[in-house]
Each structure stands twice: as C-alpha cells, then as structure tokens.
Amino acid sequence: MLTDEYVKRVYAQVEARDPEQPEFLQAVMEVFETIEPVFKDHPEYEKSGVLERLVEPERVIKFRVPWIDDEGHVQVNRGYRIQFNSAIGPYKGGLRFHPTVTESVIKFLGFEQIFKNSLTGLPMGGGKGGSDFDPKGRSDAEVMRFCQSFMTELQRHVGQFTDVPAGDINVGAREVGYMFGQYKRLRNEFAGVLTGKGLEFGGSLARTEATGYGLCYYTQEALRVLRNDSFAGKTVVVSGSGNVAIFAIEKAQELGANVVTCSDSNGYIYDPNGIDLDIVKDIKLEHRGRIKEYADRVASAEYHEGCSEVWTVPCDIALPCATQNEIDEPHAQALVDNGCTVVCEGANMPSTPAAIAVYQNNGVLYGPAKAANAGGVAVSGLEMSQNSYRLSWTFEETDKRLQGIMESIVAESLAAAKQYGHEGDLMMGANIAGFIKVANAMVAEGII
Incomplete structure (x- = not known):
C-alpha cells in the first residue's frame, strides 16, 4: 500500500x-x-x-501494418512504438510480435525499460514496441512482408541517435534482419538503428546469449554476496524455450547446476538427468518445433501439458524466462513448499504482486526482472557502441563486459537498499x- x-x-x-x-x-x-x-x-x-x-510516455505511436499473405489476402495488424523516457539517452527497447500485444503491454514494458536501462550504467532511455502479429505458422515470405510493412512506418520515428529498437518475443535475427534491410532501403543509410543484427552487418557477438547469460551472472553474484553460495550442485527449473531460456540453461549448466525443465506455450518437459540442450536447440532454433518433441527423443524425459505447472517441480532455483505474470500466488507457494529458495527473473514481470509477496514472506532471494534480465539490453548498448566505432569486439571481451555490468547491478541494488533501510x-x-x-x-x- x-x-x-x-x-x-x-x-x-x-x-x-x-x-x-x-x-x-x-x-x-x-x-x-x-x-x-x-x-x-x-x-x-x-x-x-x-x-x-x-x-506519461513522451510519445505513443500507433499505426496499422497492412501486408499480403501467401494466398494473396490482405492482412492488417496493429503496430506500436512507445518512446517513454529519453532523460539519460536515446530510447532503447525491444519489439514484440505476439497476439497478446496491446498498448497496455507495450506501456508496461516501456516503463520497466526506463529503470532497466538506467541500471546498466549505459546512456539509454526507455522505449518499447511491437505488434499483435503472430509469426508462428507463417512462411518466411509472409514474415518478411510483414516486417517490411512494419518498418515502412516505424522508420519515420527511429534512428541511431533517437530510438534504437531490438528484438523481444518472436523477434529474433530473422525479423531484425528483414526490418534492418527495409530501413536501409528506405533511408539509404547504413546506421546502427537496430540491435540484435546479424554478425555480417553490424551485430555483436554474445548478443544472442546475453539475456540468459546475464541472468545467470546476476543470480550467481547475488548468491555469492547474500548467501555465500553458487549454482554448483543446485537443481534449477526454467520456463520458456526461446533465446533467454536456452542460454540461461546453458550458462547455469556451465556453472554446475542441474537444469531439469523448460517449456513452451503448450506444456513443459521434465528431465531429471538434466536438459540436453543440443536437442532443445535443434527443436526450437533450427526447426521452430514444439518442446514436446524433446520427450519423443529422450527416454528419461516426461512431457506435461500446461506450461504453468512447471512451477510444481521441486527445485532450489527458479528462473522464469517465458512471459509476464506466469507465476501467480499458488505457483509461488508451490515453489516455496518444494524447497525453492531463489527466484530470479529472465522474462519481463513474470511474477504477480501476490507471488512476489510469497517470495518476500518466505525469505526467498528474489531478483526482479528489470535487474536480473538487463543483460540483453546491456549488450544491445554495447552493440550500439561497436556500431559507432565501426568495429567488433570478441565474444570473450563482450561477455566479460556483460558479466561486469550484471555484477555492478547487484552491487548498486544492494547499496541503494541498504541506504534506505532495506538491506x-x-x-x-x-x-x-x-x-x-x-x-x-x-x-x-x-x-x-
């Protein structure tokens, strides 16, 4: 209150x-x-x-996105770009393509982005955008035509010193590539106007891995400082199976954890032997398949319908990496009852207020999204720097900078909490x- x-x-x-x-x-x-x-x-x-x-956003841009599907029918979606706050730098934040996109969703994401970008220490303001377009089930040609139409309007409002969008849910390298190509075509300039680009045309090494890796760097540092502990030997439950989840699983495994779940919008897999990430990458990144295919290929795995039930799996650490409000009060209580003592958020606002209250009332180490998942926008900011310098850093150099940023976020957060009496x-x-x-x-x- x-x-x-x-x-x-x-x-x-x-x-x-x-x-x-x-x-x-x-x-x-x-x-x-x-x-x-x-x-x-x-x-x-x-x-x-x-x-x-x-x-109050500094600017709310809403526009129609007409495009033609493979059958020759005209489709019309809604596009958004909300430029929320530019006090500390040009607007920066992702584009989300999903049927659930509304002005409210984009506004909450843009509002959160203000503080997330501030925490990175990089000069970036807060913004967000997207469309209610769903790329699932669409051909590459349809996705390209949609992205080109979307950027035909968006290009009026963005630029490397004004607003630099990136990817988000359902906006990966393919979609960013199509949008960047259309921007270049319309503006006749090669500029760092989007991040998450392909390595061949200005992208940054470690950008794909950044949010998931950063989540684990944050969690590891919080465990070290607050609990004198680490990922080593811990059982970890992860939701989602996009880039954030996949690379959170990868880094958690590297740090010695046993990750036993991941999910998509239909259900989740549980593999007590630990997730075989090569198979998940093949299903999701190479073939855009459904996670239930994992259980068909791995004898030790179980598939369960209902993605939210992943939070009933016993674990030490939970890393929600799917979408907003995926953990409600009953699921938060199930996590606590089953031994979970750490929840750090890879998705944006994945816990409801009632769920957060459960964490706090039970002494759970809770890392909020705006801090824990800031690694993605941090490396987007590093990509902007590389574009300005017209050079490319090595994976190791970028990853080291990312780790340093995430550790600094933990330190700054704890210092501010202590200053105001909430150590x-x-x-x-x-x-x-x-x-x-x-x-x-x-x-x-x-x-x-």
Whole structure:
C-alpha cells in the first residue's frame, strides 16, 4: 500500500487515466511502492513533477501494418512504438510480435525499460514496441512482408541517435534482419538503428546469449554476496524455450547446476538427468518445433501439458524466462513448499504482486526482472557502441563486459537498499537505483 501523499496522488492520476491498462498499472504500482522512501530525501522531485512526467510516455505511436499473405489476402495488424523516457539517452527497447500485444503491454514494458536501462550504467532511455502479429505458422515470405510493412512506418520515428529498437518475443535475427534491410532501403543509410543484427552487418557477438547469460551472472553474484553460495550442485527449473531460456540453461549448466525443465506455450518437459540442450536447440532454433518433441527423443524425459505447472517441480532455483505474470500466488507457494529458495527473473514481470509477496514472506532471494534480465539490453548498448566505432569486439571481451555490468547491478541494488533501510532487498534496491539516476537527469533538464 502507498503511504507517501505525493506518490499516492500521482498513482491515482494514472489509475484514473488508464483504468483499462492492467499490466501498466501493475508495473507502476510495483515501482511506486518501493521508491517511496526516496522522496523524503529529494523534495525537488515533487517540485519538478518527476513522477507525473515519468508515468506519461513522451510519445505513443500507433499505426496499422497492412501486408499480403501467401494466398494473396490482405492482412492488417496493429503496430506500436512507445518512446517513454529519453532523460539519460536515446530510447532503447525491444519489439514484440505476439497476439497478446496491446498498448497496455507495450506501456508496461516501456516503463520497466526506463529503470532497466538506467541500471546498466549505459546512456539509454526507455522505449518499447511491437505488434499483435503472430509469426508462428507463417512462411518466411509472409514474415518478411510483414516486417517490411512494419518498418515502412516505424522508420519515420527511429534512428541511431533517437530510438534504437531490438528484438523481444518472436523477434529474433530473422525479423531484425528483414526490418534492418527495409530501413536501409528506405533511408539509404547504413546506421546502427537496430540491435540484435546479424554478425555480417553490424551485430555483436554474445548478443544472442546475453539475456540468459546475464541472468545467470546476476543470480550467481547475488548468491555469492547474500548467501555465500553458487549454482554448483543446485537443481534449477526454467520456463520458456526461446533465446533467454536456452542460454540461461546453458550458462547455469556451465556453472554446475542441474537444469531439469523448460517449456513452451503448450506444456513443459521434465528431465531429471538434466536438459540436453543440443536437442532443445535443434527443436526450437533450427526447426521452430514444439518442446514436446524433446520427450519423443529422450527416454528419461516426461512431457506435461500446461506450461504453468512447471512451477510444481521441486527445485532450489527458479528462473522464469517465458512471459509476464506466469507465476501467480499458488505457483509461488508451490515453489516455496518444494524447497525453492531463489527466484530470479529472465522474462519481463513474470511474477504477480501476490507471488512476489510469497517470495518476500518466505525469505526467498528474489531478483526482479528489470535487474536480473538487463543483460540483453546491456549488450544491445554495447552493440550500439561497436556500431559507432565501426568495429567488433570478441565474444570473450563482450561477455566479460556483460558479466561486469550484471555484477555492478547487484552491487548498486544492494547499496541503494541498504541506504534506505532495506538491506538485502534486491527489488527495492533495483527500483531505487534505477529511478534516482533518471530522476536527477529529469530535474537537471527542466520541465520537458
């Protein structure tokens, strides 16, 4: 519950203006509840209307995306780009192609991105975008035509010094390549306007692995500092089977964990012998198949319908890497009852507020998404730097920088939490540390 009168007043305004945007309201409340102590030390924030400006995007762009399918029929989707806050740098954030995309979803993602980008220490503002287009079941030609139409409008609003999108759910190297090609065609310039590009045309080594690897670097550092512990010998449950999940599994295994699950939108696999990642990569990355195929190929594996039931599998560490609100209160309680003591988030806002309360009431080490999954945008920022320099760093150099950034996020979060009387609270610390940097920049730049 909110107690500070200024914070309460601004949240009431948000609720009155956007009552039909539950995901956005959830994200705002989660941040507001944790940053309240800051305002006693910084009265200039209220005087400058920092919160009132922070919750309103600087720009909301909504557009139609017409394209022609393989049967010659015209299809029309909705496209979005929400440029939320540019106080510390050009807008930066991914593009999501999924039927569940709405303005509320894009706003919550963009709002979270402000603080996530701030935590990386890199000069990037917050933005997000996407479409309700579903690439699943579509041919490469259909995906290309959609991406070209999407970028035909989006190119008016982005640029390497203005807004640099990246990938997100269902937007990988294929989609980024098609969009980058269309941007180059329309603008006649070769610029670092998108990240997650192919290595042949300005992409960065370690970008594909970055979110999953970064999640594990964050978790490992939090375990070291707070528990004098590590991944070694731990049983880990992972949800999802996209890039974030796959490379979280890979790094967790390298760090000595036994990862026993992954999932997709239909169900999950459980392999007590440990996930054979080569098979998962073949199914998901090479053939865009369904995760249940794993159980057909591995004798020790079980397939279960219902992706959310993955959280009933006993484990020491849970890494949700699928989508928002995938862990509710009953599933959080199931994790705790089955011995889980660590939850670090690879997806964006995968835990409901009630689930987070379960973690906190039971002493679970909880790493919030805006901190734990910041590795993807961190390496996107490093890709922007490489593009500006017209050079390419080695995988090892980029990965070392990523690890350093994730370890710094843990340190900054814990320092902020301690300063405001909540020692060890990674969620409060991340929100405060990310917010203060942005708020100070907003005050310095005037009422804009």
